Amino acid sequence: MKKKAREKSKKITAATELALSSQLTVLGNHEAVIEGCRDIEEYDDGKIKFSLGNLSISFCGKDLMIKNFGDGSAVICGEIADISFC
Amino acid sequence: MIIIEFLRYIIGFVKFKSFGGFSERFLNLCNSEDIPLWNIKNQNGEITAFTSVNGYKRIRKISKNTGMTTRIVKKNGIRFWLSKNKVRSGLAVGAVAMVLIMATLSQFVWRIEVIGNVNTDEEEILSAFEEYGVKIGAKTDSLGLKKITADALTLLPSVSWASVNKKGSVLCIEVREKREIPEMYDASVPTNVVASEDGLIISSDVLQGTEEVKVGSAVRKGDLLISGVITHRDGGEELLHADGFVRAETKDKFEISTKSLDLYSLERIEKRTDIFFFGVVIPTGAKPQGDILGDSASFLKSGDTLLPVGVVRKTGLKFSEDGDYSSDYLNLICNFKCAEHVKNLTETAEVKNTKISRSEIGHNTLYEASSICEKNIAELQEIYIEKTNDIA
16 A cells, blocks of 8 residues: 555656756757746846756857747747856 | 737737846746746847737836836837827728728629620610619629529520629620521422513523523513423423522612602700719709710720719700701702612612713702612512312
């Protein structure tokens, strides 16, 4: 009985982790879609940094623009030169 | 994406700029307040972005809290366009009115075309269809074209097939005419060929029967030219359908005197121009008196297309019988009548020469046109057979 409950709880934990984890889709060097981002930490001419909970992701490049921002997702357009996690 | 942009344009959206505070905090608060933002750009600390009208109303509070100053750059969408062009409401009313007028007028027949007719007059075809409601200004939807076509064909004996096709507001009546079937004679009926008038035989071409006159002989009207009775060697007789062409030189005489002329002088011309609008003729005055000449109409044109709007002119001619005519005028009319007679003669005969002579009898002048013609004088005459039951 206990074994079954433990297995069930393991499954739920895995599903939650999957739901909470962020996803990044990059289309060439001109567009990137992030799902699961919370806040903008930094935003200037050549850099955009998003908070993903424990992690942060930053995009460096030229003419960067947030095409869409809301519902925990963002679409970044422009000439993306570098993507880094910290 | 196009649908989203279209919806945004319908609802209305605002391009704004924010500067002077914490831009990241400003964007995060907008996100947490569910304010839609798109196309966000940050240049030298100044944020430029788009948002909905309702979103912009809620942004003011956030920008105050974050120390940003927000300004509208551009308002987009139908609601802003309408409010901007409020003064020009007449244009919008005009555009709507035009659409309504076009939609209404497109339900009516603007023009009727007739194609395929060679010998049948276009007016005759149009008037036959008009009897059943096909005319300029008629409502296209209410016309039962199949039934109308069948009914109109009964009024057009020279037309074998017709079809009415609708091309927008234009009705196209396509017709096929009947082919004239050559008149078939009954070869079983025995006939003679007789002279239709006096003349001198020039040539004789017998198709069937016995030739009774020679070339060069003179014949009178009713004389036998080709006989339909053949006598065999045994004395027996056979009746045939005689036929042939007998060409003869004939004389034609036409007389007219100045006294016999029926002349009328034109006393008055009355004209009226009516307005024609979609099949409705709006009179502009009293009906012209006297003999009415045929209507003449002119319509407005758009390119090569005639519009069902124009004017119809009616002309009335009033004549009087007592006219004082000069002798020159009367002589001219007599000469003209003689010439007209000779012209009509050429339709049935070959006119070799014509001589017009003039003679004075008191106050009356007599004109005489004598013509020598060549024509076929052969005329079929049925041989009457009396049937009896007596056997000799």
